[in-house]
Structures are given as C-alpha cells and as structure tokens.
Amino acid sequence: SQTIHQWPATLVQPVGSPLSLECTVEGTSNPNLYWYRQAAGRGLQLLFYSVGIGQISSEVPQNLSASRPQDRQFILSSKKLLLSDSGFYLCASSDWDYGYTFGSGTRLTVV
Amino acid sequence: EDKVVQSPLSLVVHEGDTVTLNCSYEVTNFRSLLWYKQEKKAPTFLFMLTSSGIEKKSGRLSSILDKKELFSILNITATQTGDSAVYLCAVGGQGAQKLVFGQGTRLTINP
Numbered sequence: 001s002q003t004i005h006q007w008p009a010t011l012v013q014p015v016g017s018p019l020s021l022e023c024t025v026e027g028t029s030n031p032n033l034y035w036y037r038q039a040a041g042r043g044l045q046l047l048f049y050s051v052g053i054g055q056i057s058s059e060v061p062q063n064l065s066a067s068r069p070q071d072r073q074f075i076l077s078s079k080k081l082l083l084s085d086s087g088f089y090l091c092a093s094s095d096w097d098y099g100y101t102f103g104s105g106t107r108l109t110v111v
Numbered sequence: 112e113d114k115v116v117q118s119p120l121s122l123v124v125h126e127g128d129t130v131t132l133n134c135s136y137e138v139t140n141f142r143s144l145l146w147y148k149q150e151k152k153a154p155t156f157l158f159m160l161t162s163s164g165i166e167k168k169s170g171r172l173s174s175i176l177d178k179k180e181l182f183s184i185l186n187i188t189a190t191q192t193g194d195s196a197v198y199l200c201a202v203g204g205q206g207a208q209k210l211v212f213g214q215g216t217r218l219t220i221n222p
Contacts, residue, residue: 032208043115043199043212044154059209090153094208100145100201102153 002027006091006103013110019064019078021106023091026072031093033074035066038088050074086110113138115202117213125221128190132216134200135182144176144183145210147199154199157185190220 003026013019025031032051036044046059048066056066063082067075074091091103115136124130136144143161147154158167160176160183167174171190176183187194197217201210 034209036212041217043117043214044201044210046209046211049209092210100156100203100208100210102155105152 002031002093002095002101004091004093004101004103006106008106009104010107011109013081013108015083015110016080019076019081019085019108021076021089021091021108023074023076023103024072025074025093028072028093028095030071031095033068034092034094035064035074035076036090036092038090040087044090048076081110083110113202113204113211115200115211115213117198117200117216119216120214121217121219123219123221124190126190126192128220129186129188130190130218132185132187132198132200132218133182134184134213136200136202136211136213137181138202138204138211140204141178141202142208143203145201145203146174146183146185147201149197149199149215150195157198187218192220192222194218195220 006023034049035047037047038044048058050056050068053068064078086109089106094100118133143159145159146157148157158174163176163178171188174185197215199215200213203210
C-alpha cells in the first residue's frame with residue numbers, strides 16, 4: 001500500500017517570506033500526485049496535480065507553484081507568502097490499485 | 112463546472128442515534144464517489160462507490176450510490192463519540208483521477 005510523507009506538520013511564516021512544502025510517496029511508482037488546500041470549515045480545494053515528472057497542472061490561479069523533480073516527490077512553493085495563503089495543505093497520491101491516499105497535512109499560518 | 116454538495120453542513124446528535132449524511136453531485140464523466148472521515152489531520156478513506164444500488168458496509172457505517180439521481184448517502188448507526196468528525200464526500204471523473212470535494216458535514220456526537 002501507499003505511504004505519503006509530508007512535512008512539516010505546522011509552519012508559521014511571515015508575510016512575504018518564501019515557502020517550500022515537501023511530499024514523498026512510498027509503495028507505488030508513477031502515481032498521480034496532488035496538492036489540496038483546506039480553509040477553516042471548508043472542503044478540500046485542488047491546487048495542483050501531476051501525472052508524471054515535470055508535469056504540473058494548476059487548477060486555480062494563485063500565489064503558489066508546484067514541482068515534481070522525481071517520480072515520488074512533489075513540492076509546493078511560494079516566493080512571497082500572502083496572508084490568504086494560510087490554511088491546511090494536504091498532499092495526496094492516487095494509484096487505482098490502492099486508491100487515493102493522503103499525507104498527514106501541513107498547517108500553514110502566515111502572520 | 113464539477114460540483115459536490117453535502118448536507119447538512121453540521122449535525123449534533125446523541126450517542127446511540129442513527130445519522131444520515133447526504134452528498135449530491137454534478138460532474139462530467141463520473142467515475143467514482145468516495146467518502147472520507149477527517150478528524151484532526153488527513154482524511155481517512157471509508158468507501159468508494161462506483162455502481163448504483165449496491166450498498167457498501169463496514170461495521171456501523173454503510174453507504175449507497177444512486178447514479179440516476181446523482182447522490183449518495185452515508186449512514187452511521189448506533190453512533191459513538193468517536194464518530195465525531197468531518198465527513199467528506201468526493202467525486203472522481205475521468206482524467207488524472209482528480210477528486211472534487213464537497214464542503215463536508217461536521218458531525219458531533221454528544222454522550
């Protein structure tokens with residue numbers, strides 16, 4: 001079965017600072033990878049997905065970017081954080097043999 | 112635009128009650144509907160439904176899909192305080208296995 005490692009668990013960053021969240025996947029190869037954001041009291045919003053190395057699709061316009069430098073590594077970045085970037089960020093992997101698996105999430109607070 | 116709507120948004124019941132959570136959807140090229148339970152961090156998988164009229168059951172939880180009327184229900188019988196969580200419904204369409212999530216139902220079970 002798949003396992004997703006996501007870090008850090010919590011992060012407090014000042015406005016205007018850069019961001020890098022990392023996610024790695026074990027137990028599968030060539031998975032589809034996703035970054036979701038969950039605002040307080042809301043459902044999950046898909047930010048980016050990737051079907052392979054170097055292939056990134058953005059679902060919503062925003063201050064963030066994503067990269068997939070290796071098959072099982074997915075990175076969410078920002079050059080300058082905004083207050084509105086605060087939220088709970090989840091990395092996910094899908095492989096229809098194992099379905100959809102989520103990482104443990106990163107709670108980002110921009111101050 | 113693909114859409115998933117859950118109701119109610121919030122529900123408070125007493126331990127031992129039975130609850131029904133609703134999920135309706137509009138999505139092109141429907142592939143599957145998934146239910147997740149989210150406590151403090153990552154959502155955990157409950158059910159995946161792909162065929163109409165076939166009930167999936169796991170202990171006190173059960174779910175069924177109606178592809179004609181475009182909805183699903185999640186039933187929890189003999190509720191316990193440990194069932195308190197946000198329940199998320201998500202629908203997957205064709206292509207990249209992306210999931211569209213509903214807003215979630217916050218279920219609170221009082222002793």
